[in-house]
Amino acid sequence: MAEKLHVSLVTPEKELFSGDVDQVIAPGSEGEFGVLVNHAPFMTTLAEGMVTILDGDKKRMYQVRGGFADVNAEGMTILAESAEEYVETVH
Template sequence: MADTDKLHVSLVTPERELFAGEVDQVVAPGVEGEFGVLAHHAPFMTTLAEGDVTILDGTTKRVFQVRGGFADVNEDGMTILAEHANEYGENVQ
């Protein structure tokens, strides 16, 4: 049974899925400012600005640099569709 206090997140580029999993929180760069998403967040869609998407789960923190794209939050979780993205320490996708 899935943990209902977790947020399902998928971060994808046109080339591949960079991350998918259940997490505590995501912080992302929206065009109108940085925003955070937790489980059970109200649905919305926004355009992403260039910047860092931080994925937090317990004491684990992963940071992805994104350039362009959209974030969609709905009852199933959060999907980030990035034009370009890479995790720090990886080559740009």
């Protein structure tokens, strides 16, 4: 089994997502960035935009407004000022 990245997405109100995934793509204040398992540690501020969580063929998306992302040996934590899950609608 391939290694996974543990990610938590939280706001001041609640935890929106926690789990082991393949990749996270997030809107950093200096541009969009991606994180895989065993990524080098770093911390950055977040811009308003979409956080995309990829695991196999599953994709979850969250609209975030501000906050921080912290990547360390334990995984990735996204502390968003506000966030809500984006749900695609099919017409």
